[in-house]
Amino acid sequence: MYLTKEEEKIYNGEYGEVLEMAMNLLVSLGDIYGAERLIDISSAQVSGVSYKTIGEEGLNFLRDISKDDVKVSVPTTLNPAGMDLSRYEELNFPRNFVKKQLDIIKCFKKMGVEIGCTCTPYLSGNIPIYGDHIAWAESSAVSYANSVIGARTNREGGPSALASALIGKTPLYGYHLDENRMPSYTVEVEAELEDISDYGILGSLVGRIVKDEVPYFVFKNGISGDKYSKLKALGASLAASGSVALYHVEGITPECRMNKIDIDITERITVTKEDLEEEYHRLNTTEEKPDLICIGCPHCSLEEIKEVVDFIVKNNIRRTGFKCDLWVCTSIHIKVIADRMGYTEVIERAGGKVVCDTCMVVAPIEEMGYKNIATNSGKAATYLPNFCGSNVIYGSTSEVLKKGL
Ligand SMILES: C[C@@](O)(CCOP(=O)(O)O)CC(=O)O
Ligand code: SF4
Incomplete structure (x- = not known):
């Protein structure tokens, strides 16, 4: 060199x-x-x-x-x-x-x-x-x-x-x-995705197929709502179940928008609603109740914290509180804004904690006695069994929060 x-x-x-x-x-x-x-x-x-x-x-x-x-x-x-x-x-x-x-x-x-x-x-x-x-x-x-x-x-x-x-x-x-940024798979997503957890499921499924190659996604129904948090969840899960370092999304990611991507010679995969349902069942490893609900893998954006807050307010959880521990993991930077918005107070009055600097995977949760972990993250669901010896309860943000009531 x-x-x-x-x-x-x-x-x-x-x-x-x-x-x-x-x-x-x-x-x-x-x-x-x-x-x-x-x-x-x-x-x-x-x-x-x-x-x-x-x-x-x-x-x-x-x-x-x-x-x-x-x-x-x-x-x-x-x-x-x-x-x-x-x-x-x-x-x-x-x-x-x-x-x-x-x-x-x-x-x-x-x-x-x-x-x-x-x-x-x-x-x-x-x-x-x-x-x-x-x-x-x-x-x-x-x-x-x-x-x-x-x-x-x-x-x-x-x-x-x-x-x-x-x-x-x-x-x-x-x-x-x-030359190494070109895709080798085109993934046509026919299924309609809603919650962040759906993107985790998709990432888990596609990562296993494409391994360390570059997928090019075509979302037939577009990506609605908070696209940044959803792409964050998709990429994390792709990188955990496979070792994907780069993906493209038609009409959304910058290299596609600038017409730099050639998909002529890619292998094609179609993802249906049934495929995602099957993957969802693979990620769930227990029917038991959680002793820890963990939101924020990767660390929560402010919008994801707001989703937890909306759930708590809508279900009036302040009065009863969660029956198990709840960690909403984020960075200190985002927590400062969550504090100012009053989000931290709502979560913590309901018995949860807005936890900074760490997460359920790299914290010693097994040593702290947590075994059944509920998560909305495809990446966490992939890592928790091996990294922490945990059982996983997987679902959408509101589904996993409901498990704690
Ligand atoms: C699982 C992971 O998100 C966190 C653990 O990694 P480390 O402790 O930073 O080496 C690492 C990764 O996916 O790159
Ligand atoms: S495992 Fe922990 S460090 Fe890794 S992406 Fe998830 S929250 Fe972040």
């Missing part, structure tokens, strides 16, 4: 051990994937933040890498941590876990990474421009950035995203190149 004189100096350790290690990682990746050179990135998003997912080994790595005074060189945000960084006591997070999690956060902060732990950076200040090259790690955010915004990123791992954040560059291969 071609390196500039400056890049070579970093590679050879002239700017210290940490940057040398970061540059070596990027060059190795570039060599493996046949990149010609490195390109500048406008932002990074780093995964591997929860103590549950990175453990002691990850924490030691972060301690090591942050011990010198190296700082990230582009705006960099973090994926969710294993707990709410402000309300961990009130939410009963285990003591030892809290200590370790705070240590992890300290390391990132020292490197100049923004401590707003979310999988929806694009709703929270880390917003790429169309065509920007970025190095993001969270798979649902990669999918949103590539597909809905038209920025360009590969599915980075935690270490490679951090290396890119430090160096400010990424190797030029994969989804950074036009």
